Amino acid sequence: MLYIIGLGLGDERDITLRGLDVVRRCVKIYVEAYTSLLSFGLSSDGLSKMERLYGKTITIADREMVEEKADSILSEASESDIAFLVVGDPFGATTHSDLVVRARQLGLDVQVIHNASIMNAIGLCGLQLYRYGETVSIPFFTETWEPDSFYEKIKRNNQLGLHTLCLLDIRVKEPTMESLCSTFQSIAAYSGNSLCVGVARLGCEDQKIIAGSMEDLLEIDFGPPLHCLVIAGETHPVEEEMLNFYRIK
Amino acid sequence: MLYIIGLGLGDERDITLRGLDVVRRCVKIYVEAYTSLLSFGLSSDGLSKMERLYGKTITIADREMVEEKADSILSEASESDIAFLVVGDPFGATTHSDLVVRARQLGLDVQVIHNASIMNAIGLCGLQLYRYGETVSIPFFTETWEPDSFYEKIKRNNQLGLHTLCLLDIRVKEPTMESLCSTFQSIAAYSGNSLCVGVARLGCEDQKIIAGSMEDLLEIDFGPPLHCLVIAGETHPVEEEMLNFYRIK
Numbered sequence: 001m002l003y004i005i006g007l008g009l010g011d012e013r014d015i016t017l018r019g020l021d022v023v024r025r026c027v028k029i030y031v032e033a034y035t036s037l038l039s040f041g042l043s044s045d046g047l048s049k050m051e052r053l054y055g056k057t058i059t060i061a062d063r064e065m066v067e068e069k070a071d072s073i074l075s076e077a078s079e080s081d082i083a084f085l086v087v088g089d090p091f092g093a094t095t096h097s098d099l100v101v102r103a104r105q106l107g108l109d110v111q112v113i114h115n116a117s118i119m120n121a122i123g124l125c126g127l128q129l130y131r132y133g134e135t136v137s138i139p140f141f142t143e144t145w146e147p148d149s150f151y152e153k154i155k156r157n158n159q160l161g162l163h164t165l166c167l168l169d170i171r172v173k174e175p176t177m178e179s180l181c182s183t184f185q186s187i188a189a190y191s192g193n194s195l196c197v198g199v200a201r202l203g204c205e206d207q208k209i210i211a212g213s214m215e216d217l218l219e220i221d222f223g224p225p226l227h228c229l230v231i232a233g234e235t236h237p238v239e240e241e242m243l244n245f246y247r248i249k
Numbered sequence: 250m251l252y253i254i255g256l257g258l259g260d261e262r263d264i265t266l267r268g269l270d271v272v273r274r275c276v277k278i279y280v281e282a283y284t285s286l287l288s289f290g291l292s293s294d295g296l297s298k299m300e301r302l303y304g305k306t307i308t309i310a311d312r313e314m315v316e317e318k319a320d321s322i323l324s325e326a327s328e329s330d331i332a333f334l335v336v337g338d339p340f341g342a343t344t345h346s347d348l349v350v351r352a353r354q355l356g357l358d359v360q361v362i363h364n365a366s367i368m369n370a371i372g373l374c375g376l377q378l379y380r381y382g383e384t385v386s387i388p389f390f391t392e393t394w395e396p397d398s399f400y401e402k403i404k405r406n407n408q409l410g411l412h413t414l415c416l417l418d419i420r421v422k423e424p425t426m427e428s429l430c431s432t433f434q435s436i437a438a439y440s441g442n443s444l445c446v447g448v449a450r451l452g453c454e455d456q457k458i459i460a461g462s463m464e465d466l467l468e469i470d471f472g473p474p475l476h477c478l479v480i481a482g483e484t485h486p487v488e489e490e491m492l493n494f495y496r497i498k
Binding site: 006008009010013014015016017018020021053089090091092097098100101104112114115116117119120121122123124126128129130131132133134135136137156160162167203238239241242245 | 255257258259262263264265266267269270302338339340341346347349350353361363364365366368369370371372373375377378379380381382383384385386405409411416452487488490491494
């Protein structure tokens with residue numbers, strides 16, 4: 001059996017009791033290293049805290065490993081219980097559909113244990129989840145590459161009065177604190193006065209949520225990743241009341 | 250301090266370790282009874298299982314109680330640690346914004362502990378979360394009341410090639426297994442040939458996920474609530490591969 005287990009957003013204590021039960025009875029545990037790892041403290045220290053709490057040795061599986069060694073992971077899962085741990089929810093912002101499809105094509109049982117992801121936890125900012133349009137992913141900009149295909153989606157959501165969740169890409173091998181700022185500057189060129197909510201490390205103890213105009217948010221130091229940005233559409237009074245708690249003073 | 254703690258989708262073992270820590274140190278525990286309660290087995294049996302596992306007496310707070318007694322709950326929270334348990338995520342399909350706003354207006358600290366909700370767990374059906382448009386809530390139809398305002402949203406998402414998550418309302422005091430069927434019939438009048446995914450009890454051990462045309466889904470007995478329905482927009486190959494595992498044979 002292959003178990004795909006969401007770890008939630010904060011740290012090793014955000015696993016569910018159901019998830020922990022499964023981890024403790026699996027013979028081998030992998031954890032993805034290629035998405036969201038920064039928020040989860042998957043440094044060697046974060047990993048050893050997980051290993052102590054879960055009582056298991058955990059193997060980090062980076063993107064290359066999952067792609068190259070999927071056959072051997074799935075072969076193990078055909079003979080014993082294997083857990084694949086995923087930061088957030090297995091089908092949250094990033095998907096693990098490929099691994100699931102391959103497992104099922106081999107006739108393996110796959111069980112998913114859900115957890116929070118950015119896609120639902122963003123509700124904390126006060127804008128109601130059912131009033132979001134299509135989510136956009138914004139890649140890391142470089143001096144020579146500033147893709148803007150996401151902007152049409154933001155504009156369309158805005159025309160429909162819907163909020164837009166913008167997931168900001170991270171450079172796994174070379175994280176920098178400038179990603180949010182450079183992305184904001186590009187979007188601000190389009191919508192400097194739009195009401196936005198900047199969110200850093202959602203679900204972590206040091207999460208930061210600040211609402212204001214895009215231009216005002218440019219001045220804020222949000223600290224380390226992960227970052228996301230919500231561009232508000234039309235807001236209702238109860239949404240406004242929640243946002244007020246996060247507004248730049 | 251007021252803690253608002255997501256319980257996840259399945260049963261009492263879907264709470265996170267972080268959530269359980271908090272519950273065990275709070276002096277009073279409320280659990281919402283007015284949303285999603287059916288999926289969570291909040292019968293007296295379900296409640297007593299929660300109480301045994303969490304080691305606490307739990308007070309059921311139905312909608313009327315939360316509205317009428319919010320002041321006394323908040324007054325308790327100003328003097329000691331109070332937990333308010335919510336099926337799914339606190340800001341998932343239903344929101345608890347009102348309680349949070351009132352607490353913060355009183356200057357109370359509010360801490361949210363996230364968990365899975367239908368809004369991210371629906372990713373399990375194979376359609377990618379970032380390709381959903383606006384979510385629609387479909388109320389329970391009666392012989393004399395069949396609202397159709399949701400249909401425009403479905404149509405708009407469809408025109409944009411986006412998927413639509415339709416949350417089907419439950420009648421809390423009088424649940425019936427016909428809700429899904431009657432709703433399907435109404436939607437089928439518009440889109441009988443659309444590719445859809447019917448989902449029942451997502452995240453529970455007996456969850457049921459079936460993909461097919463709306464008309465074909467009409468023939469399926471999905472069993473007890475909670476139910477939701479996804480109307481697929483344009484699908485990508487990897488989405489198709491996942492959906493194939495759920496197709497009506």
